[in-house]
Amino acid sequence: MKWPLSKKMETSLLTCVIHKSEQITMYCTDHSQLCCSKCFELNHRICLQVTPLPQAATGKSTNFKNLSVSTENTLSQMKQCQTYQEDRMKSLKVSYKEHEGLIVDGLRVNIVSYLRECETSTVNTTHEHMQYPISEMREEIKYLLADFEKSTIKEKKEDLNQKQAPLKVVRNSCIRLHYELFHLHVAIPKVLGKPVLSFIASKKCLENIQQSNIFIKENFPNHVFTLNGKSVHNVRMPSESGTCHITAVCALPNGQVLVADYYNKRVKLLNQQYRVVSHLDVRDGFIHDMCLITPTEVAVAMSKYEVQFITVSQSQLAKGRKLKLQQKCRGIAHNQGDLYICSPTALYKFTLRGKLDCRLYEDSSADDTGWQAVSDGPTIAGGE
Ligand SMILES: [Zn+2]
Ligand SMILES: [Zn+2]
Known part of the structure; x- marks a missing residue:
C-alpha cells in the first residue's frame, strides 16, 4: 500500500x-x-x-531500484550491528551473574564454616553454661555480609556498568542511524515524480548510507579476527588419495568440528582433538559452504542449486531435508532464523523453510561477483 x-x-x-x-x-x-x-x-x-x-x-534521474537495494542492505547491516552490541552486553551480564553466583557461594562457605567453628568450640567447653557468645557471632556474620556487599558486589557492578557503557553508546547510535535511514527509505517511493524532493531524498539517502557504512565498519568487526594461535591437523581419511580441499568449517557448541571436503564430496566430523570420527558422503554435488543452524544441525550449500541439511547426533551424521533453489548456491550463513544465501552475483535472504524473502544485494557487472555470505561463526578455509 x-x-x-x-x-x-x-x-x-x-x-x-x-x-x-x-x-x-x-x-x-x-x-x-x-x-x-x-x-x-x-x-x-x-x-x-x-x-x-x-x-x-532537472534531468538528474536516480536509479531508485539500486538505491533501494543498497539502503536495505545497509539497514540490515545496521540491525546486525545493533544485535551484535546487544549480544556483547548480554554476555557481559551473564558472566557478571555467574561471577555473582560464585561470590555468593563463597560467602555461604565462609558463614557455614564459621558457624561450624562456633559449634565445635561450644561442644568442647567443659562448662555447660559457657556457650559461644551470640553477640560475637552476630558481629562476625554482619562483618562478612558488609564486606560482601561493599567490596565485592559493588565493585563488580560498577565494573559491569563501565564495560557496558560504550556498547550502549554504539547500540543507541545504531538505532538512531537506522531510524534516519529507514525514514528516507520510506519517503523515496512517495516522492517519485516530484523532481526536487526526489533529488533531495536520494542525496540524503546516499549520504546516510555512506555515514552508516563508515559507522558499521568501525563498530561491527565482521571480518576482523585476532589470531590467538594456530595448529595444523590432518583430516585426510585412509581411503582418500587426492587433495582434501576444505571449503567450510563449522564449530559445534560441544567442541566438535564439521569440515566440508570439496573434492571428496563429504562432510567430516572431527572430535575435540580434531581427529575424523565420522563422515557423510554428499555425492550429488560439490560443497561450497556450510553454516550452523542449531547446535546439532548444519546447512550445506551445494553446487547444484540446493541446500542440504545435515544433523549430528551422538557423533553420527545423517542427511535431513533439502531445499531446492532457483539460484546457484555459493555461500550460506544463518542468523536468527534467516538464511543468507549467495549466488555467484547476488545475496538473498530466505526463511529456514526455503521461502525467498528478498534480494539484499546484486552486482551483475561480472559473472562472479558474489562470494561467501556474511557469517556469524568462525570460517576457515584451507587445503592440503
Ligand atoms: Zn561547496
Ligand atoms: Zn545548512
Missing part, C-alpha cells in the same frame, strides 16, 4: 541536516552537498558549481 507523502515528511526532507531551522535551497556539486543559505555563507561561497535546487534537480 502506498500512502501519500505527509506534510511532516516533506518538511523534514526539505530541512537542512546541519541547520535545523533552515530549508535546503541549493546544491553544491563541488562538495556533492545539499546546502541551505547558512551552509552557503559558511562553506560554499567560493565553490564554483552551486546551483539552485530546481535547476540542480
Whole structure:
C-alpha cells in the first residue's frame, strides 16, 4: 500500500541536516552537498558549481531500484550491528551473574564454616553454661555480609556498568542511524515524480548510507579476527588419495568440528582433538559452504542449486531435508532464523523453510561477483 507523502515528511526532507531551522535551497556539486543559505555563507561561497535546487534537480534521474537495494542492505547491516552490541552486553551480564553466583557461594562457605567453628568450640567447653557468645557471632556474620556487599558486589557492578557503557553508546547510535535511514527509505517511493524532493531524498539517502557504512565498519568487526594461535591437523581419511580441499568449517557448541571436503564430496566430523570420527558422503554435488543452524544441525550449500541439511547426533551424521533453489548456491550463513544465501552475483535472504524473502544485494557487472555470505561463526578455509 502506498500512502501519500505527509506534510511532516516533506518538511523534514526539505530541512537542512546541519541547520535545523533552515530549508535546503541549493546544491553544491563541488562538495556533492545539499546546502541551505547558512551552509552557503559558511562553506560554499567560493565553490564554483552551486546551483539552485530546481535547476540542480532537472534531468538528474536516480536509479531508485539500486538505491533501494543498497539502503536495505545497509539497514540490515545496521540491525546486525545493533544485535551484535546487544549480544556483547548480554554476555557481559551473564558472566557478571555467574561471577555473582560464585561470590555468593563463597560467602555461604565462609558463614557455614564459621558457624561450624562456633559449634565445635561450644561442644568442647567443659562448662555447660559457657556457650559461644551470640553477640560475637552476630558481629562476625554482619562483618562478612558488609564486606560482601561493599567490596565485592559493588565493585563488580560498577565494573559491569563501565564495560557496558560504550556498547550502549554504539547500540543507541545504531538505532538512531537506522531510524534516519529507514525514514528516507520510506519517503523515496512517495516522492517519485516530484523532481526536487526526489533529488533531495536520494542525496540524503546516499549520504546516510555512506555515514552508516563508515559507522558499521568501525563498530561491527565482521571480518576482523585476532589470531590467538594456530595448529595444523590432518583430516585426510585412509581411503582418500587426492587433495582434501576444505571449503567450510563449522564449530559445534560441544567442541566438535564439521569440515566440508570439496573434492571428496563429504562432510567430516572431527572430535575435540580434531581427529575424523565420522563422515557423510554428499555425492550429488560439490560443497561450497556450510553454516550452523542449531547446535546439532548444519546447512550445506551445494553446487547444484540446493541446500542440504545435515544433523549430528551422538557423533553420527545423517542427511535431513533439502531445499531446492532457483539460484546457484555459493555461500550460506544463518542468523536468527534467516538464511543468507549467495549466488555467484547476488545475496538473498530466505526463511529456514526455503521461502525467498528478498534480494539484499546484486552486482551483475561480472559473472562472479558474489562470494561467501556474511557469517556469524568462525570460517576457515584451507587445503592440503
Ligand atoms: Zn545548512
Ligand atoms: Zn561547496
